Amino acid sequence: MATKESKASKLISALKPGKAPASVPAKATADHATPLLDARKAGKEATPAMLQQAAKDNLFLHFTRHSPYQNMNMPIITKAEGHHFWDINGKKYFDGISSLFSVNVGHGRERLAEAAAKQMKKLDYFPIWSHAHAPAIELAERILSYAPKNLSRVFFTTGGGEANETAWKLAKQYFKMTGKPMKHKVLTRAVAYHGTSHGALSLTGIPSMKKMFEPLVPSTFRVPNTNWYRAQDDFANEEEFAMWAANRVEEMILFEDPDTVAAFFIEPVQNSGGCFTSPPSYFKRVREICDKYDVLLVADETIDGFGRIGTMFASERYGLEPDMLVCAKGITSAYQPLGALMMTEKLFEPFKHGTNIFSHGYTFAGHPVACAVALENLDIFDEEDLVGNVARNEAAFKKTLEKLKDLPIVGDVRGAGYFYAIELVRDKDTRESFNDEESEKLLRQFLSHHMYENGLYCRSDDRGDPVVQLAPPLTIGQKEFDELEQTLRHSLTLAGELFELM
Ligand SMILES: Cc1ncc(COP(=O)(O)O)c(C=O)c1O
Numbered sequence: 001m002a003t004k005e006s007k008a009s010k011l012i013s014a015l016k017p018g019k020a021p022a023s024v025p026a027k028a029t030a031d032h033a034t035p036l037l038d039a040r041k042a043g044k045e046a047t048p049a050m051l052q053q054a055a056k057d058n059l060f061l062h063f064t065r066h067s068p069y070q071n072m073n074m075p076i077i078t079k080a081e082g083h084h085f086w087d088i089n090g091k092k093y094f095d096g097i098s099s100l101f102s103v104n105v106g107h108g109r110e111r112l113a114e115a116a117a118k119q120m121k122k123l124d125y126f127p128i129w130s131h132a133h134a135p136a137i138e139l140a141e142r143i144l145s146y147a148p149k150n151l152s153r154v155f156f157t158t159g160g161g162e163a164n165e166t167a168w169k170l171a172k173q174y175f176k177m178t179g180k181p182m183k184h185k186v187l188t189r190a191v192a193y194h195g196t197s198h199g200a201l202s203l204t205g206i207p208s209m210k211k212m213f214e215p216l217v218p219s220t221f222r223v224p225n226t227n228w229y230r231a232q233d234d235f236a237n238e239e240e241f242a243m244w245a246a247n248r249v250e251e252m253i254l255f256e257d258p259d260t261v262a263a264f265f266i267e268p269v270q271n272s273g274g275c276f277t278s279p280p281s282y283f284k285r286v287r288e289i290c291d292k293y294d295v296l297l298v299a300d301e302t303i304d305g306f307g308r309i310g311t312m313f314a315s316e317r318y319g320l321e322p323d324m325l326v327c328a329k330g331i332t333s334a335y336q337p338l339g340a341l342m343m344t345e346k347l348f349e350p351f352k353h354g355t356n357i358f359s360h361g362y363t364f365a366g367h368p369v370a371c372a373v374a375l376e377n378l379d380i381f382d383e384e385d386l387v388g389n390v391a392r393n394e395a396a397f398k399k400t401l402e403k404l405k406d407l408p409i410v411g412d413v414r415g416a417g418y419f420y421a422i423e424l425v426r427d428k429d430t431r432e433s434f435n436d437e438e439s440e441k442l443l444r445q446f447l448s449h450h451m452y453e454n455g456l457y458c459r460s461d462d463r464g465d466p467v468v469q470l471a472p473p474l475t476i477g478q479k480e481f482d483e484l485e486q487t488l489r490h491s492l493t494l495a496g497e498l499f500e501l502m
Helices: 002-015 035-041 048-058 110-122 134-146 160-177 198-203 207-213 238-256 280-292 314-318 345-352 368-384 386-406 436-453 478-498
Strands: 077-081 084-087 092-095 151-157 185-189 220-223 261-266 296-300 324-327 339-344 410-416 419-424 459-461 467-470
Touching: 035 048, 092 478, 110 368, 134 151, 134 339, 134 368, 151 160, 151 345, 160 198, 160 261, 160 296, 160 324, 160 339, 160 345, 185 238, 198 207, 220 238, 238 261, 238 280, 261 280, 280 296, 339 345, 368 386, 386 410, 386 419, 386 478, 419 478, 436 459, 436 478, 467 478
Parallel strands: 185 220, 185 261, 261 296, 296 324
Antiparallel strands: 077 084, 084 092, 151 339, 324 339, 410 419, 419 467, 459 467
């Protein structure tokens, strides 16, 4: 026992941020020094140390614990190519989650840079407020061509959260304009993430992420997700469980009064919590329920869209016809910020008349450069048949990751396409999970550092139960699956030893 504990602490303390070499202290007070500007003016390149210092002194990173950076260096990423990126020290990493579930065609595609430059030279920017431009027009037609056939209209945004925000606002206004003004409430699924603005965060089903920002927008309600691994034992099979979960949507609509419920948001494969899939029967039942009570069904495909699940949109794979579909990330493979909300003509219809207007928009939404890059990105999808690559390799990816199930810490491997989660457990037989303290030690103190040290960038997450997530670029194949499996095996074996799992 004592030996094992000391081995565990040794592993963790070896990886502890404070031990990182050549760490520079962060500034204590603002002095407005401008070493980078001075270097730029002198025609000199900033050194890594200068960048590190300026990063610590000036940046506020997103979703980041800043305390470790008081005495350790921030990772600074300098270049990327294919499914790899490099940090400022020249160290190479496998980009196991396409940076942020985004770089679907892989890094370093020169033609996307060229498409951006070409567009900038022709029309650098014009808003899509009362005007249109060719890249937005062409892109709207293009993404609708991949979408479920009932969708026929596109509202551009700059990302997924804004598109969810837009969908909720549109649902509220639509019902106000069509004689059902009380319909404004929204149902979403437990543990689902839909963005960070007040509206999108209100849709999010992760209480810990919300509590610092309460009170949020009222009128959102949670229904169960489709976490089959954690389902009660009394369901005969996944179909039966999924039907139970779908029926909770009807129950919640009735609890809240159908006359007040406007929309239900779902991700076809739910990211947060760890890649929860559902059988097609779930989506069929949810569609029936939404139709019965005139509730709009919104598919949030911020991650699932653009080939991630092996079809251009995941809705296609599951036979889902949503009233609105949110997409972002893979639309440009993150080479430019862009999101979109697609909708049925029914939702646009009221805006064709009189003085009606949707008083909502964003300066940079549908930016011509972003749309031009998106079009080129989609050309790459077509030319390289990336969606076909995912569909053809999905079974092999799953099989390779499932090899990890021989490790005592691996409870479940689940997902679809190139989107997988590995759930980590204390006890495989009972499915006992780690408590909060253990999860902190497992994921933050050990696993994420260890995988990164070993050159693998992927997501370790405990917004639900602890999982490691993979969402690699859609370009990879068996060789890379094996590499991922080997690196994960190494880290997860040690993680199991930390908790003395044999
Ligand atoms: C399902 C889902 N919805 C919405 C968002 C928010 O997207 P964005 O960060 O582009 O606003 C994300 C981000 O990861 C997401 O995964």
